[in-house]
Amino acid sequence: MSAAKTKAQTIIEENPVVVFSKSYCPYCKATKSLLDQSGAKYFTIELDQVDDGSAIQAALKEINGQTSVPNIYIKQQHIGGNSDLQARKNSLSNLLKDAGAL
Incomplete structure (x- = not known):
């Protein structure tokens, strides 16, 4: 394994809660904004600001098939991207509570 x-x-x-992000990405900003508004504790890694960012992004494609950012996990479950997270807005606080992130 790499x-x-x-x-x-x-x-x-x-x-x-994990957000694999890029600092300049507007969808990543929208995701982090929604999580901030929810009061969630989450871990962000900006793939454009770490040396192994492109390798991590390639590894995520192997793990979950998604090539784009944000690449979001809640309680070790792959949620998807920003539109997937926004679509779960109504159930988000329950998801976050369940994950221990609130």
């Missing part, structure tokens, strides 16, 4: 894949899986396993 170091990037191990790192991605460790991040997913150790954090109740």
Whole structure:
């Protein structure tokens, strides 16, 4: 297993909510804004600001098939991207409580 894949899986396993993001991405900003408004504690890794970001993004494609950011996990479950998270807005607080992120 690649170091990037191990790192991605460790991040997913150790954090109740994870956003794999890019600092300039408007969809990533919308995701983080929604999580902030929800009062969620979450872990963000900006893939454009870490040396192994492109390797982590490639590893995420192997793990869940998604190539774009944001790539969101709640309680080790792949949620998808920003539109997927926004679509769950009504049930988000329950998801976050269940994950221990509120």
